[in-house]
Amino acid sequence: MISINRTDRSVSAKRVIIKERFLRVPVCNVLWKLLHLGSIENGKCKQDEDAFNSQTSNFYHPSHRMTHWFHRNPLKATAPVSFNFYGVAGSPSANKICNDLRTSRARLLEMFTDTTCDPEIMKNATDTYFSLLQGFIASLDGTKQENKLRFMQNFKWTDTLQGNTPSAQQDAIFELVSMAFNVAIWHAKFASRLAGKENVTEVEAKDVHRSLKFAAGIFKHLKEVYIPRLITPAEKGRDLDPRVMDTYMVQCKAEAQEVTIARVIELKHNATLIAALAFETANFYQKADHTLNTLEPECSSKWRNYLQLKQHFYMAYAYCYHGQTLLASDKCGESIKSLQEAEKCYSRAEALCKEYRQTKGPGSTAKPSEQLFFTTLGGLIKITLQKCERENGFIYFHKVPAEVPQLELKASYGLAEPISFEFPAVSEQCTPEVYTTFDLTKGAKAEKAKPKQEEEVKPMKEPDLKPQKDTGCVIS
Numbered sequence: 001m002i003s004i005n006r007t008d009r010s011v012s013a014k015r016v017i018i019k020e021r022f023l024r025v026p027v028c029n030v031l032w033k034l035l036h037l038g039s040i041e042n043g044k045c046k047q048d049e050d051a052f053n054s055q056t057s058n059f060y061h062p063s064h065r066m067t068h069w070f071h072r073n074p075l076k077a078t079a080p081v082s083f084n085f086y087g088v089a090g091s092p093s094a095n096k097i098c099n100d101l102r103t104s105r106a107r108l109l110e111m112f113t114d115t116t117c118d119p120e121i122m123k124n125a126t127d128t129y130f131s132l133l134q135g136f137i138a139s140l141d142g143t144k145q146e147n148k149l150r151f152m153q154n155f156k157w158t159d160t161l162q163g164n165t166p167s168a169q170q171d172a173i174f175e176l177v178s179m180a181f182n183v184a185i186w187h188a189k190f191a192s193r194l195a196g197k198e199n200v201t202e203v204e205a206k207d208v209h210r211s212l213k214f215a216a217g218i219f220k221h222l223k224e225v226y227i228p229r230l231i232t233p234a235e236k237g238r239d240l241d242p243r244v245m246d247t248y249m250v251q252c253k254a255e256a257q258e259v260t261i262a263r264v265i266e267l268k269h270n271a272t273l274i275a276a277l278a279f280e281t282a283n284f285y286q287k288a289d290h291t292l293n294t295l296e297p298e299c300s301s302k303w304r305n306y307l308q309l310k311q312h313f314y315m316a317y318a319y320c321y322h323g324q325t326l327l328a329s330d331k332c333g334e335s336i337k338s339l340q341e342a343e344k345c346y347s348r349a350e351a352l353c354k355e356y357r358q359t360k361g362p363g364s365t366a367k368p369s370e371q372l373f374f375t376t377l378g379g380l381i382k383i384t385l386q387k388c389e390r391e392n393g394f395i396y397f398h399k400v401p402a403e404v405p406q407l408e409l410k411a412s413y414g415l416a417e418p419i420s421f422e423f424p425a426v427s428e429q430c431t432p433e434v435y436t437t438f439d440l441t442k443g444a445k446a447e448k449a450k451p452k453q454e455e456e457v458k459p460m461k462e463p464d465l466k467p468q469k470d471t472g473c474v475i476s
Helices: 020-024 027-038 044-059 092-112 119-136 172-195 202-229 242-266 271-291 297-328 332-358 372-396
Strands: 155-157 167-169
Touching (some): 092 172, 202 242, 271 297
16 A cells, blocks of 8 residues: 655645555556645635635634524513411511512512613522521421411412413412522523623623523422422423423523533634534433423423424534544545534424424524524535535545444533522521411411412513524524
């Protein structure tokens, strides 16, 4: 076997190896090919190479840093709660706790729809309310017995997938979990709104990443610690159904990894890391979709369309960058096959984008396939495949395999993990002495009347936020 090594940056090849089969043609033809490899830059291949470099340069441009689009279900809505325990609250301090619960709850609900609210403001509002509400949940008498105030008040909450008909439970833990669920949804929406800004800064990108991981941490904590404590189990398909909780948590983790991928691409990290992160992200979306497959289609179809299109989209990402890795390893035939598979995944994602828009249900009426995040990848796959096919025709002459290269990828860095969440400690107002002044034998009987399940609760009036130019991010 005769081997000729040659470095040529203009065609992005580290070496050219001419094997025995190549030498079956006359030597003059071999030399002719080598001479023309050196003069490619004067011909069409030079133009194609320039086009590739130009378009990939645009792909890495900072303006593409945060070109995300996230599906968002609506916030949960709730009926007003008065906390009027006439006769039961037997001291000024007890009455003050009830009044503070009412006002802090109302303020927190206002924060959910206030566009000026940020995570710090939200934390202050949630800590105030949750610390007071813990006085109705935590044991305050030095025993392990259930707090006597836990079942004093009815709470009604709608669900993000079930319209305006609420679920109702006379349980302070139901209120704690439902309100915290909304806090998690708010953080996910805040991240989506921030990612929808034009010219997102690095600091804002980190805030998006953190908010999504924080939301995932809330869902995880509720599912593992507080959902099992409910006296009445969550109904199938409702927000507190463990499957729904799992889906929200995994979706937030996947979206946080989208931010990581954007950052890794922007900093031009190696293609192997990008492919591995994209593959892990696609698997997250697939897991979230499979978790929903036992729910009623009328309430989950649109959400599942979103999860499926994101799964195929990030599989296209993975195959695209895996193809680049294979090309760098002089496996041009496998590289072409990987990029052809990327095209197929991208086409499936494109079809699901259309299906998403046509499906009725909670969420956006956006056209995902027209968003910048989507079209940018389509262009990258096309020019990368063209480059691989061109180099295979001039340099490698590899046969394109019938089987798609396996994505045996495991990301070592950049995986998003939920941020640990804990409820605040019981408010200093809720002392054992004040606790003893609540007398359940007096009054408040009207609160125990069960509400009618068919009564509707007005949905929250969420701000109608439009995405800014070229961001591709839609809030719904």
